[in-house]
Structure formats: structure tokens, C-alpha cells
Amino acid sequence: MRRKTFFKRVTVGGAAVLGFLYPGLIKISHVEESTVQASAVAQPNTQPDLNFAGGKVVKKTSDGVVVDGGGTVRAIRISADTAVWKEFDLKPSEVEIQLDDYLDVRGTALPDNTLMAKQMWINIGRWDGIIDTISSTRLVSTNPKSTKSRSIELSSKLEIVKAQDGTPLPNHLSGLTPGNSIGAVGLRLPNGELRATRIWVW
Amino acid sequence: MSHTYTGNATWFCCYPDPCGCDSGCCQGSNCNYAGCDQPQQSTAACCTCNSNSFGIAWKTNCPTCCNANNYVDIACGTWIDIWLSPDGSSQLGVQRVDQGPNTCAMIDYTKALFSYFAPLTQGVIYNVTVTVPV
Numbered sequence: 001m002r003r004k005t006f007f008k009r010v011t012v013g014g015a016a017v018l019g020f021l022y023p024g025l026i027k028i029s030h031v032e033e034s035t036v037q038a039s040a041v042a043q044p045n046t047q048p049d050l051n052f053a054g055g056k057v058v059k060k061t062s063d064g065v066v067v068d069g070g071g072t073v074r075a076i077r078i079s080a081d082t083a084v085w086k087e088f089d090l091k092p093s094e095v096e097i098q099l100d101d102y103l104d105v106r107g108t109a110l111p112d113n114t115l116m117a118k119q120m121w122i123n124i125g126r127w128d129g130i131i132d133t134i135s136s137t138r139l140v141s142t143n144p145k146s147t148k149s150r151s152i153e154l155s156s157k158l159e160i161v162k163a164q165d166g167t168p169l170p171n172h173l174s175g176l177t178p179g180n181s182i183g184a185v186g187l188r189l190p191n192g193e194l195r196a197t198r199i200w201v202w
Numbered sequence: 203m204s205h206t207y208t209g210n211a212t213w214f215c216c217y218p219d220p221c222g223c224d225s226g227c228c229q230g231s232n233c234n235y236a237g238c239d240q241p242q243q244s245t246a247a248c249c250t251c252n253s254n255s256f257g258i259a260w261k262t263n264c265p266t267c268c269n270a271n272n273y274v275d276i277a278c279g280t281w282i283d284i285w286l287s288p289d290g291s292s293q294l295g296v297q298r299v300d301q302g303p304n305t306c307a308m309i310d311y312t313k314a315l316f317s318y319f320a321p322l323t324q325g326v327i328y329n330v331t332v333t334v335p336v
Contacts, residue, residue: 049314054253069254085323104253106317121322126213163210166328183212185325198325 048072050109057101064117067103075114076105086122087155087187087197097122102188125188127152127196131180136173141182153195155186163200176201205334211284211327213316214253253313285331 053076055069064078084090097103104124107117127150129141142149160169160176163183169175176182176199186196283296313322320327 048254049256049318052254052314052317054313072254085321104313104317104322119317119321124322126325161326163326164328166326183325185323198323200326 051115052104052106053115054104055102057097057099057103060097060099064114065097065103067105076103076107076120077110077114077116078120079116082107082117083119084122085120085124087195088157095122123188125186125194127182127184127186127194129182131176131178131182133178134173134176139176141184151193152184152186153189153193155195155197157197159198161198161200163202166200169201203335206331207334208329208331211311211316211330212325213313213322214310255312256315281335283333285333286327286329 053067053069053072053074055067055072055074057065058068058073059066061075064076066073066075078092080092082092084092084095086095102123104121105115105117106119107115109115127141127143129143129150132140132142132149134140136154138151138153140149140151154173158173160172161167162169181202182199183202184194184196184199186194186198189195281296316322316327
């Protein structure tokens with residue numbers, strides 16, 4: 001995504017977030033293509049985002065699924081236009097959602113409290129750690145806090161970038177070495193491992 | 203007086219994948235898990251671990267919990283101003299670091315907040331500036 005486009009989306013999104021978080025308290029003083037200036041009165045930030053849902057799939061329905069996010073149950077409607085991620089970017093027709101899959105969904109809240117999904121991520125996971133070992137197909141990383149190690153598969157679509165600016169790491173996988181501090185996102189596998197699709201190096 | 207931090211924002215790993223979270227409270231996104239250390243962790247962690255809510259995540263035990271060099275210690279409960287660019291041209295909002303121990307990863311967003319600005323698959327939002335009152 002072009003930087004300018006990204007900023008535009010983010011600033012407009014930021015204003016929307018502010019409007020959601022602090023209804024009636026926001027004054028947008030100036031709006032241009034890529035700039036939104038806003039002021040807000042601080043309020044507790046524990047409001048749920050009704051346009052987002054996350055949870056385990058507990059039921060399949062005729063037009064979607066029902067997820068349980070630890071006590072919050074929400075029906076998700078899925079259309080042919082819903083963008084689905086499960087390691088790869090897919091169409092809804094290309095993936096079968098299973099019971100107990102964990103879904104994160106961004107969409108539009110409907111009056112009946114269902115959520116019409118625009119983007120959906122299936123079993124996405126995160127990791128932070130230090131690389132212990134690395135090969136062409138996987139790496140082992142240890143989280144310095146928990147001292148827990150995790151074996152991480154490397155997806156065929158793996159991106160490796162510099163954390164500072166998001167630019168590609170020179171030499172791709174060859175640029176990673178034991179001792180590197182990394183963050184990663186990827187597909188959580190049933191065995192608890194992660195198949196990384198994006199790694200950023202500090 | 204304020205302190206300005208410029209860096210990246212990521213999203214918090216949480217239920218059902220608590221590997222990157224504080225041990226204990228992320229196991230069910232609720233306050234009933236036995237591992238919760240009331241009152242220090244329970245409410246805050248459960249709040250943070252509810253990915254459906256806007257918020258800034260926190261982690262315990264600085265400086266070893268994360269990439270400490272890239273973060274600053276912020277007392278939980280502190281209100282912070284978040285900007286996307288160093289010149290302050292685009293304010294994302296005013297957010298409170300959730301209750302709990304001091305955080306070293308205060309730019310870990312909940313999934314709900316992060317996904318408002320970028321796909322979760324991006325993992326990182328770059329060039330975020332945070333102003334913290336001192």
C-alpha cells in the first residue's frame with residue numbers, strides 16, 4: 001500500500017475510532033486528503049468495538065458462523081465479498097471453517113447485533129522472541145520473559161522485514177541469524193506451532 | 203512535561219494463543235481463571251485480553267518481557283496521546299494504558315484497535331508517536 005494511501009486510511013479510521021470512543025466529545029477541526037486533526041476528552045477506553053469480533057467457532061449457520069469470545073457470543077455473516085485469511089488470502093468458497101477455529105472478524109455491525117464480515121482472519125497467531133536456531137524451513141525461538149521456546153514453520157509466502165520501517169530484509173531468510181530479536185504473525189497450527197507468514201526483525 | 207516515544211505498534215497475542223501474553227489471565231478472556239493474580243492482574247488482563255475492545259495492552263516484568271529497547275515504561279492507568287507521524291499531523295486518539303503493572307509494551311494494541319488501521323497480518327504499524335505525560 002502506498003504510504004500516502006495508508007496515512008489517509010489511518011487518519012480517517014482514527015477519526016472514526018475517536019468518534020466511536022468519544023461520541024459527542026470529538027471536534028474535528030480540519031480535514032484534508034491526508035490530515036485529520038482532532039481533540040478528544042479522555043474517557044475510559046474499555047468500550048467494545050461492535051465492528052470487530054473474535055472468538056472460537058461454536059456453531060455454523062446458513063450464512064456464517066457463531067463465535068464465542070470468552071463469554072461474548074456473536075453471529076457472523078459471511079458473504080462472497082468477505083476477504084478471508086488463513087495463511088493465504090482466500091475467498092470464502094476456498095476455505096471451510098471448522099468448529100473450534102478461532103476467528104478475528106472486522107466488519108459492519110447490523111441492527112440485529114450480527115456482524116457482516118468484511119475481513120476475517122482464521123487462527124492467526126503472534127510471537128515475540130529471540131532466534132535460537134534457523135533452517136530453510138523453520139526456526140526455533142525463545143521468548144525471553146517466559147523462557148518458552150516455540151518451533152516456527154516458515155510459510156511459502158513468508159515476508160521478512162525490518163521492524164523499524166517495514167522494508168524487506170536484505171537476503172530474505174539468509175539475513176536472519178541466531179540471536180536476532182523478532183516478531184512474527186502466522187497461522188496457528190493444531191499442534192501449537194506457528195507457521196509464520198511475516199517476520200519483522202528488530 | 204511529557205515524554206515522546208516514536209516506534210511501532212503491534213497487536214497483542216492473546217486468547218486462545220497466550221504464548222505472548224502474561225501467564226494466566228489470557229486463558230479465557232474472563233476474570234475467573236485461577237491464574238489471575240487479583241487484584242493486580244485480573245481486571246486489567248481480562249480487559250486487555252478482550253480483543254473486541256479498544257485498548258492498549260500491557261505486559262509485566264519489564265525489561266525482559268519484550269524488546270525492551272524499543273519501548274518505554276508507562277505506568278498503567280496513564281493516558282497517552284497516540285500520533286501516527288512525528289510531526290503530529292494525524293492523531294489516532296487518546297488512550298489509556300490498561301490497569302495493571304507498568305507496561306513495557308504499551309504500543310501493543312488489542313486486535314480491535316490494531317485492525318482498525320491495518321490488517322492483522324501486517325503485524326506492525328510503523329512510525330507511531332506516543333506522547334506520555336511525565
